[in-house]
Amino acid sequence: MEEAKDILVLQASYTNPVHAEAICHVLNGYAEDPMGIGRPLAPEVLLHLPEELAKRPYAFSVLAFVNGEPAGLVNCFEGFSTFACRPLVNIHDVAVMKAFRGLGLSQQMLRKVEDIARQRGCCKITLEVLEGNAVAQASYARFGFSAGMFDPEHGRMLFWTKFL
Template sequence: MQTPEVLVLQASYTNPVHAQALGTLLNHYAEDVMGGGESLSLDTRQQLASELAKRPHAFSVLAFIAGEPVGLVNCFEGFSTFVCRPLVNIHDVVVLSSHRGLGISQKMLAKVEEIARQRGCCKLTLEVLEGNEVAKAAYKKQGFDGYQLDPQMGRAMFWQKVL
């Protein structure tokens, strides 16, 4: 079977096709066990693009095959105080389950890196669940690894407090 051609691009939050793809793909992720297993509200799906557009440091990358959205990466620019340069946090990585194993995440992550380099960023960051071995392997292929300053202090942990 021939690998289908994948179009990877930075999303335009004002493009209706891109806006719908953002909501649909993020909902697919939310419904997956790795995303919590629950659907997003209709309001969230419909308002996602317009809310992201209000945030100048947000950007998204979409992947399409034959005009159909199959992948999404949402990113937010932050700032490294230790390096005094911007960084990009990869917040969501989504590939439709029907299209996994085709290298789509690799192509999207490469596009994110290209955008980050254009912005003068010093690094990319992301969070991954300990048990998500497939995602961890994909991220390692792109050069990601666990974060630690001093091995005796252990690896950094990602915590949250819901408001």
């Protein structure tokens, strides 16, 4: 018989040492994954990330713990929709540690993000996903996300980057 899983999904407190450590642990696991950057984060990033997130009033994170172990993370930043004149939430990172995949954690964390977005009066939630990450795309589609588009005649929105 499979062991019962005690799953806890919550909004992280950046000043809580357990949450801060969990954020760094899961984000580093995501960074090491091929769908991340394929290598660990720099030690100085891990050392300062929670305190830097705490300085940003429009940042929030959702954590998932399974049997007390850090298992998942969603990092979010509030933005603003000029077309709706309302805030929005951009999901910057979604990560589930390899050992905890298949438990539905991403769906549970996305529900928590949506609850927070609704509490903040947001008009939408946005995210970026790699073109080759079919598993993540299926998860997001199952939650109700679709390719960004105003008018099909003009095509989908694209996410571009310029590194500084």
